[in-house]
Amino acid sequence: MTDTEAAADVPTPGRPQPSGPPASRWSALVARVRRPGTPLGRHLRGLVIGAVIVIALLELVSPFRVSQITTLSYYVVACAGLTLLTGINGQISLGHGALMAVGGYTTALLLPAGLPFLVAILTGAVAAGIVGIIVGAAAAKLHGPYLAGATLALAVGLPGLALAFADTLGGEQGLTVDVPRPPAWFADAHFFLFGSDPSTTQYLAYIGALVAGLVLFLLANLHTSRYGRVWRAVRDDEVAAELAGLRLGRLRVLAFVVSAVCAGLAGGVLALATRLVAPSGFTIVLSLSLIAAVVIGGLGSLTGAVLGSAVIVFLPPLVTGLGARAGLSDVQAAELAPLTYGLVLVLVMIFAADGAAGLVRRLGGRLRRRQGPGTGPPRSGHDAAQESDDAARRTS
Amino acid sequence: MTSAVHQPPAAGGPGAAPAFAVEDVTVRFGGLTALDAVSLELGAREVHGVIGPNGAGKTTLLNVCCGFQRPDSGTLSRAGRPLAALAPHQLVDLGIARTLQGVGLFRGLTALENVMVGADRHRRAGFLAALLGLPRAEADRRALAERARSALAEVGAADVADRLPAALPYPVRKRVALARALVAEPEILFLDEPAGGLGSDDIDELAGLIRRLAERATVVLVEHHMDLVMAVCDRITVLDFGRVIAVGDPAAVQDDPAVAAAYLGEESARGDEGGTA
Numbered sequence A: 001m002t003d004t005e006a007a008a009d010v011p012t013p014g015r016p017q018p019s020g021p022p023a024s025r026w027s028a029l030v031a032r033v034r035r036p037g038t039p040l041g042r043h044l045r046g047l048v049i050g051a052v053i054v055i056a057l058l059e060l061v062s063p064f065r066v067s068q069i070t071t072l073s074y075y076v077v078a079c080a081g082l083t084l085l086t087g088i089n090g091q092i093s094l095g096h097g098a099l100m101a102v103g104g105y106t107t108a109l110l111l112p113a114g115l116p117f118l119v120a121i122l123t124g125a126v127a128a129g130i131v132g133i134i135v136g137a138a139a140a141k142l143h144g145p146y147l148a149g150a151t152l153a154l155a156v157g158l159p160g161l162a163l164a165f166a167d168t169l170g171g172e173q174g175l176t177v178d179v180p181r182p183p184a185w186f187a188d189a190h191f192f193l194f195g196s197d198p199s200t201t202q203y204l205a206y207i208g209a210l211v212a213g214l215v216l217f218l219l220a221n222l223h224t225s226r227y228g229r230v231w232r233a234v235r236d237d238e239v240a241a242e243l244a245g246l247r248l249g250r251l252r253v254l255a256f257v258v259s260a261v262c263a264g265l266a267g268g269v270l271a272l273a274t275r276l277v278a279p280s281g282f283t284i285v286l287s288l289s290l291i292a293a294v295v296i297g298g299l300g301s302l303t304g305a306v307l308g309s310a311v312i313v314f315l316p317p318l319v320t321g322l323g324a325r326a327g328l329s330d331v332q333a334a335e336l337a338p339l340t341y342g343l344v345l346v347l348v349m350i351f352a353a354d355g356a357a358g359l360v361r362r363l364g365g366r367l368r369r370r371q372g373p374g375t376g377p378p379r380s381g382h383d384a385a386q387e388s389d390d391a392a393r394r395t396s
Numbered sequence B: 001m002t003s004a005v006h007q008p009p010a011a012g013g014p015g016a017a018p019a020f021a022v023e024d025v026t027v028r029f030g031g032l033t034a035l036d037a038v039s040l041e042l043g044a045r046e047v048h049g050v051i052g053p054n055g056a057g058k059t060t061l062l063n064v065c066c067g068f069q070r071p072d073s074g075t076l077s078r079a080g081r082p083l084a085a086l087a088p089h090q091l092v093d094l095g096i097a098r099t100l101q102g103v104g105l106f107r108g109l110t111a112l113e114n115v116m117v118g119a120d121r122h123r124r125a126g127f128l129a130a131l132l133g134l135p136r137a138e139a140d141r142r143a144l145a146e147r148a149r150s151a152l153a154e155v156g157a158a159d160v161a162d163r164l165p166a167a168l169p170y171p172v173r174k175r176v177a178l179a180r181a182l183v184a185e186p187e188i189l190f191l192d193e194p195a196g197g198l199g200s201d202d203i204d205e206l207a208g209l210i211r212r213l214a215e216r217a218t219v220v221l222v223e224h225h226m227d228l229v230m231a232v233c234d235r236i237t238v239l240d241f242g243r244v245i246a247v248g249d250p251a252a253v254q255d256d257p258a259v260a261a262a263y264l265g266e267e268s269a270r271g272d273e274g275g276t277a
């Protein structure tokens, strides 16, 4: 993602001339859509392409797969927020499962009050954001293992609140969530487009995908903006960042809050998707699998967060199924999933420290190079330095 | 050159407050006195050298000037205004920039992005504009990139804009770090061993650059490379064991017996080390 600045600074050739003939205006528009000149253009294009793919999937695959896509959507939301915090700003959090719980429980408590589910989910996100301010303010003063420990304590401790306030939060059993039915306008639109009524499962998946798409779009904007740049600067060198006038504490808290809001949104979608919020759904295992997804996908890359989430969501049922087919008992087969997690994580650390996203980038680069000239490897820094030296000597 | 558009600093006639002053600053690390009642006065557009043997307290002095080290006693002032409890993030607003001993680039950012961080105080768009990707944020990004490009060009590193620091040779990294400090358009620039690790061609070029910078800013040069110091500095402060042992123009400092003794002491110490090794 570090090449974004460079790519975006290339002046866009052939800007549409307001007075040009329609044909050239059209081709200029096509050119702009194919090669957007600004980050915003690229992100909008990604949003549209993603929406087309997701809609096609949701209409074509089985109900079981549709519900898996819903699961994927809340993992993507939480992991995108976490990669911003950990990969881009360099703060580790082992407590994002607990922040999801804040969002999930808030949503579950507000829905029976008759609030529209979107309002409930957004309120859950705000609640998680407020917790994020408090945790982030503490986190901004902590480093490495201390931060890991503090957020771990959050992950372990916060779900305990559900037991302490069993009357309102439902204790061990948790709270059941009434799933919103598809409203009439949605059903009509769906029928008009696809000739069938949407199932509730499909409706939930659309909600999840919408939230995930918007979150990815907004975080991509942040990532390519000044904030992405200074967050990475703070991550890489505190002293140099401070010399540049950056306020480390504020920037760290801001990253934590943005990340917590994402976790809260994810928790809200989880509440709708699983129809239940209970302490057992927000254990330390959830927090750790979020971190695993972010590392597997490639720290600091939003694409990586999506890929890593996909691994976390689709891999366990896959290996469990394979195990069962290979003649293992249910219990044994179920144990394969965490084992594969661990194995994948270790393999990623050894062979592709930049994760799945880095792997894809490198494969892409190799393909492009094989396709022909014009994209040769960049000149080495040394040559460039040599040249500038020569130039300077000539002028002096 | 951007000096044409740069505001000239207030004329520093006799009696005018110094652009920056350190008075009677003492810093102790446990039993060690790193700075002992050190004073330093910087005039407008002066190139001021700070030299001294290893461990003399040069970097500590810069740390005090930049708010990274709270002095145990003593005061700082900028253009006559006292600076109480200076914090690093206030530096840019005071028109102060600094390079670090070594390099200190952000390793995950390209050269251009590194310099853009240095230019960050020129941003206009806020968080919401960035979040929504509003044109304001994009205009900001382009403007900062533009500034960063011209700063890179000024230090002769325009063609490495899109490289990561790890892909650059050490001297080029130092140029990028210098550009990151310059791009903030400081009125006072602290350079901590900018010639460290450079070859003689690079050092000649650096000397030219420092002279050009002196047309629009005060430059404080902490350096071991004596030829460079003697060539570019208007005045020199010599530190030894945290104490100022000499202040004056290059010729006077060079002839000062106390300075010769300090460096001689260092050299004989080095000779001993070499002898025992």
Ligand SMILES: Nc1ncnc2c1ncn2[C@@H]1O[C@H](COP(=O)(O)OP(=O)(O)OP(=O)(O)O)[C@@H](O)[C@H]1O
Pocket (backbone or CB within 6 Å): B029, B032, B034, B052, B053, B054, B055, B056, B057, B058, B059, B060, B061, B101
């Ligand atoms: N944070 C610190 N804690 C304890 N001692 C310190 C600290 N920083 C510096 N010192 C000590 O203070 C003295 C001055 O150090 P300083 O880094 O200012 O020297 P310097 O003149 O910059 O040396 P060099 O030329 O090697 O860069 C040294 O003896 C150093 O060991």
Ligand SMILES: [Mg+2]
Pocket (backbone or CB within 6 Å): B058, B059, B060, B101
């Ligand atoms: Mg030093």
